[in-house]
Amino acid sequence: MTKTEIENTDLKLKLVSDFQKFEKSLNGKANSILNKIKIDAFDCFNRLGFPVKKLEEWKYTNINPVLKHDFKQSTQLAKHTLTKDFVGKYFLKDAVNLVFINGFFDESLSDKITDNDSCYSGSLAEATTKFGDFVEQHFSKYADFKSNSMTALNTAFSKDGAFIYLKKNSVNNIPVHILYISDAVNNVMLSQPRNLIVLEEGSSIKISEDYFTVGSNYNFTNAVTEIYCAQNSNLEHYKIQNDGDNSFHIGTTQVHQERDSKFSDTTVSWGGSIIRNNLNSVFNGTNTECHFYGLYLLDGKQHVDNHTLADHKMPNCFSNELYKGIIDGSATGVFNGKIMVHPDAQKTNAYQSNNNILLSDDATIYSKPQLEIFADDVKCSHGATSGQLSKEEMFYLRSRGISENDARILLLNAFASDVIDSVKIDALRIKLYHTLQLKLKS
Amino acid sequence: MLEIKNLKAKVETDEGGKEILKGLNLQIKAGEVHAIMGPNGSGKSTLASVLTGREGYEVEEGEVLFEGKNLLELAPEERAREGIFLAFQYPVEIPGVSNTNFLKTAVNDIRKSKGEDPMSSVDFLKMIKEKAKLVDIDPQMLGRYVNVGFSGGEKKRNEIFQLAMLNPKLSILDETDSGLDIDALKIVADGVNKIRSKDNAFIVITHYQRLLNYIVPDFVHVMYEGKIVKSGDKSLALHLEEYGYDWVAEHLEEIAK
Numbered sequence: 095m096t097k098t099e100i101e102n103t104d105l106k107l108k109l110v111s112d113f114q115k116f117e118k119s120l121n122g123k124a125n126s127i128l129n130k131i132k133i134d135a136f137d138c139f140n141r142l143g144f145p146v147k148k149l150e151e152w153k154y155t156n157i158n159p160v161l162k163h164d165f166k167q168s169t170q171l172a173k174h175t176l177t178k179d180f181v182g183k184y185f186l187k188d189a190v191n192l193v194f195i196n197g198f199f200d201e202s203l204s205d206k207i208t209d210n211d212s213c214y215s216g217s218l219a220e221a222t223t224k225f226g227d228f229v230e231q232h233f234s235k236y237a238d239f240k241s242n243s244m245t246a247l248n249t250a251f252s253k254d255g256a257f258i259y260l261k262k263n264s265v266n267n268i269p270v271h272i273l274y275i276s277d278a279v280n281n282v283m284l285s286q287p288r289n290l291i292v293l294e295e296g297s298s299i300k301i302s303e304d305y306f307t308v309g310s311n312y313n314f315t316n317a318v319t320e321i322y323c324a325q326n327s328n329l330e331h332y333k334i335q336n337d338g339d340n341s342f343h344i345g346t347t348q349v350h351q352e353r354d355s356k357f358s359d360t361t362v363s364w365g366g367s368i369i370r371n372n373l374n375s376v377f378n379g380t381n382t383e384c385h386f387y388g389l390y391l392l393d394g395k396q397h398v399d400n401h402t403l404a405d406h407k408m409p410n411c412f413s414n415e416l417y418k419g420i421i422d423g424s425a426t427g428v429f430n431g432k433i434m435v436h437p438d439a440q441k442t443n444a445y446q447s448n449n450n451i452l453l454s455d456d457a458t459i460y461s462k463p464q465l466e467i468f469a470d471d472v473k474c475s476h477g478a479t480s481g482q483l484s485k486e487e488m489f490y491l492r493s494r495g496i497s498e499n500d501a502r503i504l505l506l507n508a509f510a511s512d513v514i515d516s517v518k519i520d521a522l523r524i525k526l527y528h529t530l531q532l533k534l535k536s
Numbered sequence: 537m538l539e540i541k542n543l544k545a546k547v548e549t550d551e552g553g554k555e556i557l558k559g560l561n562l563q564i565k566a567g568e569v570h571a572i573m574g575p576n577g578s579g580k581s582t583l584a585s586v587l588t589g590r591e592g593y594e595v596e597e598g599e600v601l602f603e604g605k606n607l608l609e610l611a612p613e614e615r616a617r618e619g620i621f622l623a624f625q626y627p628v629e630i631p632g633v634s635n636t637n638f639l640k641t642a643v644n645d646i647r648k649s650k651g652e653d654p655m656s657s658v659d660f661l662k663m664i665k666e667k668a669k670l671v672d673i674d675p676q677m678l679g680r681y682v683n684v685g686f687s688g689g690e691k692k693r694n695e696i697f698q699l700a701m702l703n704p705k706l707s708i709l710d711e712t713d714s715g716l717d718i719d720a721l722k723i724v725a726d727g728v729n730k731i732r733s734k735d736n737a738f739i740v741i742t743h744y745q746r747l748l749n750y751i752v753p754d755f756v757h758v759m760y761e762g763k764i765v766k767s768g769d770k771s772l773a774l775h776l777e778e779y780g781y782d783w784v785a786e787h788l789e790e791i792a793k
Binding site for chain 2 (some may be wrong): 493
């Protein structure tokens with residue numbers, strides 16, 4: 095047995111022991127619907143283990159460096175030193191800001207939760223006690239853990255996360271901004287936020303998930319967001335990753351779309367050591383529309399892997415995808431975009447594009463379009479590019495007196511802009527442009 | 537202002553390089569307009585590229601002094617800051633970068649190199665409005681991405697607008713007349729004539745005499761196979777128009793005398 099495998103097993107053994115403790119604490123409630131799911135999920139994780147590179151889905155991403163750390167998990171909101179003033183700097187104006195520390199809701203740091211006739215936005219833990227039946231109807235119904243051990247692990251330990259529920263025909267113009275702070279000041283933590291977003295018929299909202307780290311210890315987030323979009327609903331969803339150099343993130347966003355619904359996601363990854371994002375949308379009705387946008391800006395030894403799936407199960411649906419990467423240093427990007435068109439999904443329109451700019455000789459991109467088409471009357475296209483900044487454009491700018499560095503910044507900013515412009519929360523978009531400028535200048 | 541002495545330059549090719557400029561001499565003083573005419577492949581655009589520092593050209597011999605400084609040592613942006621401007625034959629489209637942002641960066645980078653503070657937004661907008669009038673550019677166009685979706689004429693007008701904004705000492709117009717209809721040609725030429733002064737100079741590279749009816753040159757040079765083979769006043773352009781470049785080829789020795 096190699097050293098890594100022993101260490102692997104160590105983290106797994108620790109999780110087994112954590113779960114046994116949890117099972118003991120159930121105190122006769124092991125038969126509740128949610129706990130049964132958790133027990134099943136853990137069993138599944140136990141059998142599958144952590145993903146390894148020999149799995150096709152993990153071919154380019156090695157998570158062994160993640161597993162060698164001695165991560166601890168909290169079972170509730172732990173004491174921390176973060177103040178409202180500090181956290182407030184990360185808030186979005188004109189939004190409901192919800193704060194989670196290591197996966198647990200901190201009411202004292204958050205804006206007031208929304209709980210009215212049309213909308214609930216708060217914590218999953220509280221929602222489970224308040225309206226457990228409703229949570230049971232949706233929890234773990236979309237994110238399949240049988241084939242994904244990291245989702246299984248998250249499901250088994252799921253305790254808290256964001257819960258957002260839009261009632262029928264409610265149009266919510268106030269975005270929800272969720273801050274997931276990894277508190278790595280004193281401990282080496284594993285956080286497993288579990289989010290559930292349910293949009294009933296005809297409702298709409300904008301939601302952003304914002305991940306960042308405080309402190310410099312190693313930290314690991316294993317997040318799952320389940321989204322249900324009922325008929326004719328409209329969700330704009332954003333995921334911003336700005337964690338630290340010692341941060342690892344594995345996350346799955348699983349979307350279930352009913353007919354006439356529209357879902358749009360923008361994933362921006364700037365910070366974090368190893369990141370793996372899965373973004374899957376299943377079209378369960380006709381005339382469904384989804385947009386996936388992504389931007390990754392990598393340097394040093396960062397590794398960011400985006401796996402997406404547009405699962406066309408029904409006819410007349412539309413999916414569009416644009417992922418862009420700027421890769422410097424010896425960083426690595428992975429893009430795997432799968433478009434699945436089932437036999438019934440006639441008149442499908444599915445488009446995909448992945449463009450990369452490599453700024454150094456050691457930067458790497460693995461770009462893999464994966465189209466599986468089983469219907470004959472469809473329009474599908476994909477394209478992938480990787481290259482350097484255009485010499486012609488650089489010369490044009492420099493011939494006007496613009497320094498080489500400023501010319502580079504102008505062009506990279508332009509390259510990233512069509513992804514950032516997909517963000518429809520003004521304050522967030524401005525913030526993203528600001529961060530982009532800072533990152534490009536450094 | 538500009539002194540080119542025995543300039544020999546190669547363009548880099550897969551086969552190692554091809555000599556294009558074969559000993560070119562030219563002197564330009566402030567206040568002058570020089571037209572350079574010549575057939576395709578005679579080296580006109582290579583001269584423009586070498587003067588502005590485009591990659592892919594290798595100077596083998598000779599020197600270029602701009603106000604006494606060795607131009608060939610400078611990076612493209614440094615040449616621009618010294619006061620050299622190239623109106624491109626094929627202006628480059630830059631999606632995602634607005635004209636305004638592009639010009640603001642250029643103006644302020646040039647100011648910074650001279651130790652000046654960035655221009656205030658108010659002053660910058662004022663200047664934009666004023667210069668846009670010179671070439672009849674709709675200020676709305678300035679919010680659009682650089683040259684993206686511009687017609688051929690709009691692209692060329694945009695080059696002259698940039699010229700007006702940056703106020704260079706020496707401007708090189710590389711076939712600015714190509715692809716322009718007569719109305720656009722007049723607008724572009726009018727713009728240049730308004731900018732023309734005793735303190736600046738122009739090199740107008742063109743195939744056709746037509747442009748020179750509007751931008752009247754002080755000197756006309758005929759370029760052939762990498763050299764200037766004949767220089768004269770504006771009447772030389774008319775002569776060329778009448779007899780064509782074949783005349784140059786056929787009477788090379790005679791002309792050189």
